[in-house]
Structure formats: C-alpha cells, structure tokens
Amino acid sequence: MTAAPGTDSSSLLGLASVAPAVPSEVATRSALASTPGLLAATPGLLAATPGLLAATLSSTPPSALSTEAVPPAIIAAMRRAIELSQNGPAWGINPQVGCVLLSPDGETLAEGWHRGAGTPHAEVDALTNLAAMTLPPATDASASTCTDAAPAASTTPTPAAARGAIAVVTLEPCNHVGRTGPCSQALIAAGIAEVYFAVSDPGASSGGGADTLAAAGVRVHSGVLADEVEQSIHSWLTATRTxxxxxxxxxxxxxxxxxxxxxxxxxxxxxxxxxxxxxxxxxxxxxxxxxxxxxxxxxxxxxxxxxxxxxxxxxxxxxxxxxxxxxxxxxxxxxxxxxxxxxxxxxxxxxxxxxxxxxxxxxxxxxxxxxxxxxxxxxxxxxxxxxxxxxxxxxxxxxxxxxxxxxxxxxxxxxxxxxxxxxxxxxxxxxxxxxxxxxxxxxxxxxxxxxxxxxxxxxxRGLGLGEAAAATSPLTLVTPKETPDVHRNH
Ligand SMILES: NC(=O)C1=CN([C@@H]2O[C@H](COP(=O)(O)OP(=O)(O)OC[C@H]3O[C@@H](n4cnc5c(N)ncnc54)[C@H](OP(=O)(O)O)[C@@H]3O)[C@@H](O)[C@H]2O)C=CC1
Ligand SMILES: Nc1c(N[C@@H]2O[C@H](COP(=O)(O)O)[C@@H](O)[C@H]2O)[nH]c(=O)[nH]c1=O
CATH class of the missing domain: 3.40.430.10 (Dihydrofolate Reductase, subunit A)
Incomplete structure (x- = not known):
C-alpha cells in the first residue's frame, strides 16, 4: 500500500488519519525531546489497542505527539536504527546515524547507515538499498545525493516502494546544500510520507531538515528514543554544540x-x-x-x-x-x-x-x-x-x-x-x-x-595556521614552512 506524501493511507500503524505536519508543529519538537524516556514507556499497551491509537492520533496534532502516540513499530525501528548506526565509525567529522524504512503498515522495507564522511548518509543508504532490491539492474541505484562524489538530486534513488513509506532515523535528516545534497530532499523526492527521528541536528548548516520536510507535506516527529541516541552520539553532539x-x-x-x-x-x-x-x-x-x-x-x-x-x-x-x-x-x-x-x-x-x-x-x-x-x-x-x-x-x-x-x-x-x-x-x-x-x-x-x-x-583564535588552509582542507598536511607553531611531522 502506498501513498503520496501528505495523503492518507490506511495502515496497521493507525497513521492514516494524522494530518500533514506543518512547520510550526515541527518547531515545538524540542519540548518532546526533553521527555524522551517517556516515549518508550508504554508501547505494549498501544500494540494491543490500534484502534485507540488511531483515535488518539487523529485528535492529537503532531506538535503534541505524546507518549501514547508513538507506535511500537516505530520504537522497534528506532532501536534497530540505533544498532545500525553503530556499524559506522565512532570517530571523524560525521556522527553515527542509522535509518530504517518502513511500509505504511510497519513492515521493514530497507535499512541503512552512514559509513563516514564522503559516503552516503543513512537515509540515502537505506533508499539505495531499497532501490537495489526493487529496481531493475539497469537503473543506477548506487548513486545518492548525500555523498561527496554524487552531487544533486538527479541521482537520488527513488524506488517506487518508498512512496508513502515511513523513514525512522536516529538524527534529523540533514538540510545541507553544499558539496553533498540534502537528505531531506532525497526523502521528499523518494515520496516518503512520514519521518520519525530521535535528535535534532545541531549543525547550523546541516540542521533544519525537519522544517524542510514538513514544509513539503511530510509528517515529521522527533524525540523518539532521544535519550538513547543522545548517549550513543554524545561525543559528536557535544562537539557540534560547543x-x-x-x-x-x-x-x-x-x-x-x-x-x-x-x-x-x-x-x-x-x-x-x-x-x-x-x-x-x-x-x-x-x-x-x-x-x-x-x-x-x-x-x-x-x-x-x-x-x-x-x-x-x-x-x-x-x-x-x-x-x-x-x-x-x-x-x-x-x-x-x-x-x-x-x-x-x-x-x-x-x-x-x-x-x-x-x-x-x-x-x-x-x-x-x-x-x-x-x-x-x-x-x-x-x-x-x-x-x-x-x-x-x-x-x-x-x-x-x-x-x-x-x-x-x-x-x-x-x-x-x-x-x-x-x-x-x-x-x-x-x-x-x-x-x-x-x-x-x-x-x-x-x-x-x-x-x-x-x-x-x-x-x-588561531595558532598561526593559514585561514585558507584550515578552511578548505581540515586534514591537509601542514608543513613547518607554512605554520611556525603548528605542523604535522613526517
Ligand atoms: N599514569 C598516567 O596515566 C600517566 C602518567 N604520566 C607521567 O607523568 C609524568 C609527566 O608529567 P607532566 O610533566 O605533568 O607531563 P605533561 O605531559 O602534562 O607535560 C607538561 C608540559 O606540557 C606543556 N604544556 C602544554 N600546555 C600547557 C599548559 N596549558 N600549561 C602548562 N604546561 C603546558 C609544558 O611544557 P613546555 O615547557 O614544553 O611548554 C609542560 O611542562 C611522567 O612521569 C609520566 O610518566 C604521564 C601520562 C599519563
Ligand atoms: N602508565 C600508564 C599509562 N600511560 C600512558 O600511556 C602512554 C604510553 O603509551 P604507548 O607508548 O602507546 O604504550 C604514556 O605516555 C601515558 O600517556 N596508561 C595506562 O593505561 N596505564 C598505565 O599504567
């Protein structure tokens, strides 16, 4: 069962009657993120009462997504996304991120994770994996937007099965428009109808993907298992915030x-x-x-x-x-x-x-x-x-x-x-x-x-390293000649 973003589709998750999110609803996500532990507290009750869930959701705007409103399938997918994220490197400029794509009825369609700077982001990796499973080999499903090597949305994998699907991702989809294409655009282009993420991206240039998604009519929810994700990428989040x-x-x-x-x-x-x-x-x-x-x-x-x-x-x-x-x-x-x-x-x-x-x-x-x-x-x-x-x-x-x-x-x-x-x-x-x-x-x-x-x-502040060198190539080998105070050896 598929649906275009922002349109209804009946589903076991009881998500059919949720109105499309609007940007103002996403803007209140930090309040939800402050009580993430509660989100995971009562999934069993919800699993037993899908009708009640649908009723709760239909009467609850996404901005007020409550403990009861997070379906167990989403919690389970987020736990899996956290696991997947840990396949990526714990070091480096990028965080560990995992993504699970679900059908509207909660079935896992594809998974992905980020393997480090210069490789596809988790959302694009999952879309690419879905494309590889569903598209004929002639279609280039290996390209993606969120890599250094593959610019622009023209190479976004858009498998038909992604239309109306749900993306569950540990970090807010990025909003970059630079050397890498934004994941938010890749998700929109693929027809993803709903996005659940755990933690907002604190990056000035990479953050804001939730607003972009919501503005395109994608239903967006944050704060799902946020405590767990805060812990698992604590070091990167702290570095990015400070x-x-x-x-x-x-x-x-x-x-x-x-x-x-x-x-x-x-x-x-x-x-x-x-x-x-x-x-x-x-x-x-x-x-x-x-x-x-x-x-x-x-x-x-x-x-x-x-x-x-x-x-x-x-x-x-x-x-x-x-x-x-x-x-x-x-x-x-x-x-x-x-x-x-x-x-x-x-x-x-x-x-x-x-x-x-x-x-x-x-x-x-x-x-x-x-x-x-x-x-x-x-x-x-x-x-x-x-x-x-x-x-x-x-x-x-x-x-x-x-x-x-x-x-x-x-x-x-x-x-x-x-x-x-x-x-x-x-x-x-x-x-x-x-x-x-x-x-x-x-x-x-x-x-x-x-x-x-x-x-x-x-x-x-600076230690004598030329601004241009630091700005354009953070890992460039700096010779003693260029930098009297700071240099790499051999
Ligand atoms: N058990 C353990 O876990 C460890 C034990 N050790 C032991 O510690 C001892 C060495 O101790 P220590 O000399 O304190 O070693 P440090 O590695 O702390 O070196 C001290 C030197 O660092 C430089 N320095 C850089 N930044 C500053 C700053 N902001 N303020 C002051 N100094 C600064 C100064 O050198 P300069 O004059 O060049 O500017 C200073 O003399 C050894 O015995 C070693 O075995 C060492 C590491 C771990
Ligand atoms: N003595 C001491 C440590 N010392 C740290 O390990 C450094 C030596 O690293 P390497 O030469 O790579 O083995 C030494 O300079 C100091 O920083 N570490 C510990 O876990 N336990 C120990 O008892």
Missing part, C-alpha cells in the same frame, strides 16, 4: 592517586585489561593529546594496538602540546599518522585548531600538568580514570593545581560508570551540569567533512 572536540581526560593512577613513582616511571600502573580498554578508546578517537613532559619522560608511541601489539584499523593522530615540541627520534614520529605539535600553552586555541581540521574527539593521555590545565580551563567533557590496587606515595599526583583553594569551589562530577577490568577499576565521570550552565550552540557546526570557513575567524 564547537570544539569532545575532550576526554584519561589517567591511570595508584589507589593513592599517583600517576607515576617518585622517579617519574609509570609503566605500568594498570594491568593488561585496563590498557586494552585504553587502546580501544584510542582507536575510537580522532586525536590523542599529550604534553611535552610526557613525551620527554615516557616517549610514548600513542598508537592504538591490540594486546599483541598489532595496529588497530583506525589510528588517532598524536598531538603534542608544549613549547619544547617534539624531540628528534621521538617514538611519535614513527606513528602511522603524521603527528601534530602545538608549541603553545593556549589550549582553547589548540582545540579550535583541531576542530577546524575536522577532529571531533580528543583523548588526553597526560600528563598531570596538561590534564590539570585543561580541567582548570573548563575544557573537559569526560574523565576516564583507571585505579590500580597499588600504592606509590610521593609527589607525582594524577592532577596538580586546578586553582581550587576551598571546598566550595570543588569541581562536582557525576559517575557515569564504575567497572572492574581485571584487577583495576575504571571510573567514568562527567562534569555535573549546573542550573546556570548554558549549552552553547555555535554557528559553525558542520557535518560531512565540510569545514565552515567562518569557524576559526568567528572565535578570533
């Missing part, structure tokens, strides 16, 4: 809070399970940051490796911060990715620069001076602390001065998780949000490896 990479500070300490023995040796404080966990986290990060003190004393490799020493498929870029820079012969010079050095103590500027290069996650591996400076500056989003059951005593505490002199100024955190890894504890904590905290949404957030030329200029 305009700097998501910063995780990690350290390994003794039970008495020492990161090294008095002579500076620290290998190893923690055991093999904890270190394997560190390497898995390295491989999900865009960059590993260390200060020149750690470089000088530990001479770390900063690669992501298996316990046997094999390199993991994704390697974060090693970033060394400090006036001393990288000494000749340092192990990071043998890293498979060219290392970056920032001969500065200006940490916001470093993070700005990394963001402009397309880095969305920074994993800080010390040492105590760099970690403390980042914390004191309020630039840390998460702590991952491994505590080993051993005592070291002495002066080498895991953190140094945070500028806190009295308990009233203590940094309050919340534990996110506490786990035993072999003999060691892993504690994950995040800053406690205060009522006065304001989430900053910058106007420079971008997705799909676009770099907004205004981003660095907007902050007024």
């Amino acid at each position: 305009g700097r990479p998501f910063v995780t500070v990690k350290w390994a300490s003794s039970l008495d809070g020492r990161a090294a023995a008095a002579d500076g040796t620290s290998q190893w404080v923690t055991g093999s399970d904890a270190r394997a966990d560190v390497h898995a986290r390295r491989s999900r990060s865009d960059a590993i940051l260390v200060g020149t003190g750690t470089l000088a004393i530990d001479d770390p490799s900063l690669t992501a490796r298996t316990p046997e020493g094999t390199l993991l498929p994704h390697q974060p870029v090693a970033v060394v911060i400090g006036e001393r820079g990288i000494h000749p012969g340092a192990a990071v010079l043998d890293h498979p990715e060219p290392a970056l050095e920032f001969r500065t103590h200006d940490l916001p500027a470093v993070l700005d620069d990394l963001f402009a290069r397309g880095f969305r996650s920074a994993f800080v591996e010390g040492g105590p001076t760099l970690a403390s400076a980042l914390l004191a500056a309020g630039l840390v989003d998460e702590l991952v602390v491994y505590v080993a059951p051993l005592l070291l005593g002495g002066p080498r505490t895991a953190l140094t001065d945070l500028g806190i002199t009295s308990m009233v100024d203590a940094r309050q955190l919340d534990f996110v998780s506490v786990d035993l890894l072999g003999p060691d504890l892993r504690l994950v904590a995040r800053p406690r949000r205060r009522a006065t905290d304001v989430t900053t949404t910058t106007s420079r957030a971008v997705t799909d490896d676009h770099t907004d030329a205004s981003s660095r200029a907007a902050t007024g």
